[in-house]
Amino acid sequence: MQLIRRSANRRLRAFGAVLITTLGLTTAVAVTPATAAASACLTGTLAFDHLDAEAGTSKPLRTQVARNANWELWGRTGSGTATRLTAGITGASDGRFTACHTGSLAEAYVRFRSSSTSMWRVVKAANNTTDYTFDSARRTNVSGTLDLGTVKVPSTLQRAWKVVDTLNVLYWKRANPSSSCWTARQSDGRCDQITFVWDPKVADGGYWDYPNTNYVFLGATMPDSKHLILHEAGHWLQWQLYGRGFPVVEGCNPHYIEKHSSESCAWTEGFADAVAAYALGDYRYVYDNGSSYSFENDASTPGWDDGDTVQGRVGSSLLDLWAPGGPDGGNWNRTIALMTRHFSQDFREYFTEDRPAAGLSTTGAAERILAGHTIWY
Template identity: 45%
Template structure:
């Protein structure tokens, strides 16, 4: 398959006879070995074009649409492309903690009407999206951010307290602020924005400074951690590659541990410029 940049594609096939009596193209919700969207039973969604008859040369498939009831599965699958293209890994896996040929995939389970969401589970390493969640690319990327963190951490996960439920603009705990803040930062980094959208269409602008009302201060508030992280990556680290690489070597239970202990130990700046970024997001160490 070539030329798939704008939703169009060319597909080449070498036939065994001059005329191919019947051909069709079937798509499945799996991107190589790296990610997939599965139904309630763990099976891939598939959708096929109309069958074409007696083909002897180039032919046009026309428009191809996802089967009824599958659109959100395909949307979630497509959203992960955007994270994959800029995933901050030095290997062909999602995370530099994994070497080529030994990657683990990101798996999303979604089905129409699902109420099983919205979360990623450490043990089974699977994302569960509820019915309208895939409409929010931030939600898909956020949950993939948890999966990415699990891969960076080699399957380790911090002890997280006071995190269920948690609210993006409210104080939870420093451990919840860290894991959720990182996941939000993954979404913001992926889409280069700071407005979080939910599947029901609501949204919240999480851009903040010291004068922002409506977003709790400090590193137990995930919005503060998320915006501090993306600013560190873009303004201090020249992207998030170095930070992600660090996170494959040392694991954190809080933003304080990330900033105060681990960044300087691994050659990432925690000096005045970096501290000022945190200060502007109401975090002081």
């Protein structure tokens, strides 16, 4: 993919075109050669520091580029006030932005937003659904290309951009072959947007607000864990896969990875746990304080309850079904396709009714995976 993009880039530059990158897909858009009027461009890389819970309880401060994040070029040509001139997203792999206007600018700056196209956003509050913004340094008398270097998200806002960047890893694995939306239930231009509410002054959160706003609410430090972000996104994704439907969940407060809750709780929480681990390519849950809990389990694992009312038993079964070399072909794509057509109230229905309907195995390796996690049907 990278090689194709590089060669396309070279070829297109020769013909005076630019590349527009949309959420990882690269397409070429021809532009008028800049001969009559010079362009004014601000370029750079958007990055943020974050406390890395996935690295352990010390949560080391790490720097990450912010990928597919919205930017706007603001500026003025004369002595008036700055207006929004154009918009785009940072690079899907490198967080770079190239914000250009045809003609020179008396003043120019880049405004960054805590959102990605109209597919996901981080807003300030349930009753103030504006995303966070901040501006780069203002430059005057801009003509030609001015490199702003690495632009850092202000430290007070960095967790908002961590959510924006982290949601990419789920979006890229969403296994929707028919549209740019989160699921194949929707077609291009009619996508539902996932909204996260995060306020650095509000400690409460860590839930998906169904069936009210259907927003995810995160407390102040919760974005430190990518697993937590993606677990909550996983609840929203299941609701989307079911066409804005969701199992009736009971007996779910509280719920623990290794303990009995209920069939419906273990199914929905186990699925959300599996979404986070699958998106990140591991086999655990990480809390926002940096502690983590492995999903490795069998009949002899100390402290674990048995059966399909235990979310860790369900989540680990799903991950093993989707694992490389596993019975589902090495990924979750066939389960995503299944869920787009079949609603499952619990894991038993998913496994015993909906997998056969979708042509997925329930015997042999699949049966042994469940048995290894103390689930027998």
